[in-house]
Amino acid sequence: MAAVSPEYHMINQRTWPCKSDGGPRxxxxxxxxxxxxxxxxxxxxxxxxxxxxxxxxxSSDFSQLPDDVLLKIAATFTLPNLRAASQVCKSWCDxxxxxxxxxxxxxxxxxxxxxxxxxxxxxxxxxESFLEGAARGSTLAMVDAGLVxxxxxxxxxxxxxxxxxxxxxxxAGQCNLGICxxxxxxxxxxxxxxxxxxxxxAGYVRAQYQxxxxxxxxxxxxxxLHEAVRWYLKAAEGGYVRAMYNIAICYSVGEGxxxxxxxxxxxxKRAADRGHSKAQFxxxxxxxxxGNMTKAVVYLExxxxxxxxxxxxxxxVIFQEMSTTCRDRAxxxxxxxxxxxxxxx
Amino acid sequence: xxxxxxxxxxxxxxxxxILIQSGTIxxxxxxxxxxxxxxxVDTETLIKIIEYMKKHADKTDSKEKNIKEFDKDFxxxxxxxxxxxxxAANYLHISSLLELLYPxxxxxxxxxxxxxxxxxxxxxxxxxxxxxxxxxxDNKWAHEGTEIEGTLD
Numbered sequence: 001m002a003a004v005s006p007e008y009h010m011i012n013q014r015t016w017p018c019k020s021d022g023g024p025r026x027x028x029x030x031x032x033x034x035x036x037x038x039x040x041x042x043x044x045x046x047x048x049x050x051x052x053x054x055x056x057x058x059s060s061d062f063s064q065l066p067d068d069v070l071l072k073i074a075a076t077f078t079l080p081n082l083r084a085a086s087q088v089c090k091s092w093c094d095x096x097x098x099x100x101x102x103x104x105x106x107x108x109x110x111x112x113x114x115x116x117x118x119x120x121x122x123x124x125x126x127x128e129s130f131l132e133g134a135a136r137g138s139t140l141a142m143v144d145a146g147l148v149x150x151x152x153x154x155x156x157x158x159x160x161x162x163x164x165x166x167x168x169x170x171x172a173g174q175c176n177l178g179i180c181x182x183x184x185x186x187x188x189x190x191x192x193x194x195x196x197x198x199x200x201x202a203g204y205v206r207a208q209y210q211x212x213x214x215x216x217x218x219x220x221x222x223x224x225l226h227e228a229v230r231w232y233l234k235a236a237e238g239g240y241v242r243a244m245y246n247i248a249i250c251y252s253v254g255e256g257x258x259x260x261x262x263x264x265x266x267x268x269k270r271a272a273d274r275g276h277s278k279a280q281f282x283x284x285x286x287x288x289x290x291g292n293m294t295k296a297v298v299y300l301e302x303x304x305x306x307x308x309x310x311x312x313x314x315x316x317v318i319f320q321e322m323s324t325t326c327r328d329r330a331x332x333x334x335x336x337x338x339x340x341x342x343x344x345x
Numbered sequence: 346x347x348x349x350x351x352x353x354x355x356x357x358x359x360x361x362x363i364l365i366q367s368g369t370i371x372x373x374x375x376x377x378x379x380x381x382x383x384x385x386v387d388t389e390t391l392i393k394i395i396e397y398m399k400k401h402a403d404k405t406d407s408k409e410k411n412i413k414e415f416d417k418d419f420x421x422x423x424x425x426x427x428x429x430x431x432x433a434a435n436y437l438h439i440s441s442l443l444e445l446l447y448p449x450x451x452x453x454x455x456x457x458x459x460x461x462x463x464x465x466x467x468x469x470x471x472x473x474x475x476x477x478x479x480x481x482x483d484n485k486w487a488h489e490g491t492e493i494e495g496t497l498d
Contacts, residue, residue, distance in 0.1 A: 060425040062466040069435055072443070073450050087459040087480055089468050167440070169448035197413070202448070 063088075067095040071137045075168040078140065079103055102138035105129045109144060123148060134161065139170035146176060155180070166195055171204035179210055189214065200231060205238035212243065229256030236267060239342040244271035245279045272299055275339035277306030284311060293318055297330040302337060348380045349395075351388040359395060363402040367394075368438030385436055390429040393419075397442055420449045424466065 065073075074085055074096055082100060086093045109129030115121030127148045133141025142165035149158035159180045165173025178196035181188040193214055199207030212231035215224040229250050235243035244267050250256055252264035265286055271279035284299030297318055303311035319327060347364050349357045365371040373381055383391065400415050422430070427450055434442040454462055463470060472480065 060428045060467075062424070062428060063468045063471075065428075066435075069431060073431075073447050073454070076448070076451060077455070081455050084457060084459045084462060085454055087472075087477065088462050088466070088470070090471050090476075092468075093472075093480060167444055169444065169451065 063091050065092075065095070070095040071099060072168060074099055075137050076139045076165075076170045098136040099138055102133040102136035102141055105133035105136070106138060106141045106144065109133060109141065113144075113148070123152070127152075134164070139165035139168050139173055142168075143170060143172045143176065146173070150180075166198075169198075169202075171199040171202040171207060174199035174202075175204050175207035175210065178207065182210075182214065200234070203238070205235050205240045205243075208232075208235035208238060209240045209243045209246075212246070216246075225256045236270075241271050241274045241276050241279075241342050244268075244274070245276045248279065248282070272302075273340045274342050275306075277303050277308050280306065281308045281311040281314075285314065288314065288318060293322060294326055294330050294333075297322070297327070298333045298337070301330065301334040305334070346379070347374060349391065350380070350382045351386055351391045352384050353388040355388045355391075357391065357395060359398075363395075363398050366398045366401060366439055366441065368440070370437060383433075383437075386433045387429065390426075390433045393426070393430060394433055394437065394439070394442070398439070401441060416445055420445055424450075424453065 070092065074082060077085065077099065082096060082103060086096045086100060106129070109126045111117040111119050112122045112126035112129060127145060130141045130145035130148060134145050142161045146158045146161035146165070149155070149161060159177065162173045162177040162180060166177045174195045178192040178194075178199065181192035181195070193211065196207050196211040196214060200211045208231045212228045212235060215228035215231065229247070232243045232247045232250060236247045248264045248267035248271060251260045251267060253259065265283075268279050268283045268286065272283040280299045281303035284296045284303060287293075287296035287299060297315055300311045300315035300318070304315060322330075346358050347361050347370070349359065349364075349370075351357075361374055365374065370381060386394070397419060400412060420427075427446060430442070431446045431450065434446060453465060457465070462468075470477075
């Protein structure tokens with residue numbers, strides 16, 4: 001065979017997907033090594049050859065997962081998941097004991113933080129509890145410890161705990177770490193985006209929004225704008241209210257996607273109904289332009305109450321055209337209004 | 346160039362710059378080893394590990410998206426393969442690969458009842474009925490809501 005480049009060269013034909021129930025797996029590959037002194041090795045390993053070469057430690061007996069690996073895999077587990085996993089077999093039960101203890105500390109810490117369950121709020125005791133939980137490997141406790149540190153102004157320590165949680169795959173930890181890095185001086189945009197991205201693809205809605213914001217700010221790069229808008233949309237669909245507002249704006253001006261007044265209106269209403277004050281203002285204006293006075297006034301009133309002073313002026317203008325009955329009705333509707341929960345459709 | 350030898354005695358020659366992503370190999374290289382036997386890593390797993398490290402060795406901006414796509418596809422593996430990879434990556438201290446593997450395996454455990462987990466991972470229940478009952482009783486935690494605490498505002 002002719003001389004090859006000084007890297008290993010692999011011809012790999014695999015068929016996917018492979019069944020995890022141990023069904024037929026076809027792995028045929030050959031590889032070549034290059035060394036003038038050693039003989040070349042060339043193997044074709046078919047299915048049955050591979051099976052006979054398998055070592056016992058790799059025979060995939062998951063009950064034999066080492067404790068430290070098991071703890072890292074389960075680090076992000078919430079209580080129900082931890083309980084289900086603990087009941088799988090004896091070795092998992094024993095191995096996961098530190099995390100179960102961590103859960104108790106986590107519960108304790110939350111009580112101290114909020115002053116519930118008969119205990120007085122005590123941020124220091126809360127921190128102590130979270131640190132115990134974190135020491136036992138729970139990323140939930142790590143994130144909570146980070147939050148407390150951050151609230152106390154001990155930002156470096158907060159970031160360190162977010163980072164611990166982030167490397168173990170905790171989306172909240174990753175999101176918080178990303179946000180902290182953006183706020184650092186100087187900001188570390190590259191690393192921030194890396195962590196926000198991980199949390200975003202894990203479906204963490206807040207991270208999706210933050211990632212979109214971050215990409216959006218780096219204007220001038222068309223790739224970033226499209227991606228930013230894509231993440232706004234994901235976050236909006238996931239129920240993040242600020243993203244709903246932003247995507248409505250994007251649709252109305254055609255930024256990063258095709259302009260659509262219909263979709264702009266839909267998203268603006270969604271944001272408004274969930275309490276976004278600017279959206280309430282915009283949607284109120286929208287209704288006014290369509291001639292729906294009473295409803296327009298309701299939203300403008302809500303926006304005013306939330307601090308949008310511009311909404312007050314517009315509302316005043318419309319009031320002049322309305323009868324007292326209509327005004328009263330609008331005010332009553334505003335009084336009785338409650339925001340929809342962000343997860344509702 | 347460093348030579349790695351799998352548990353199946355197959356050898357691979359790889360550039361040092363690629364292999365230093367493994368903390369274990371990096372330490373051995375610093376101690377001037379050029380031939381590194383890996384008795385706990387079989388050939389197929391080692392090939393995958395090398396494939397991963399090669400892809401991640403070149404982390405320029407333009408390759409970021411490719412790397413992300415690669416990672417996504419790389420994780421589409423059977424449990425047996427993930428199992429072998431996690432052992433190997435743990436031994437070799439390849440932190441970026443572990444960061445991918447832990448959540449991947451965790452996702453296959455999450456949000457499932459115990460019996461389903463046993464089936465997926467082919468684990469036999471080795472508790473006696475009484476032991477099982479006792480575990481449930483011992484671990485009867487109050488349900489105070491398991492929200493993942495809020496993030497910064």
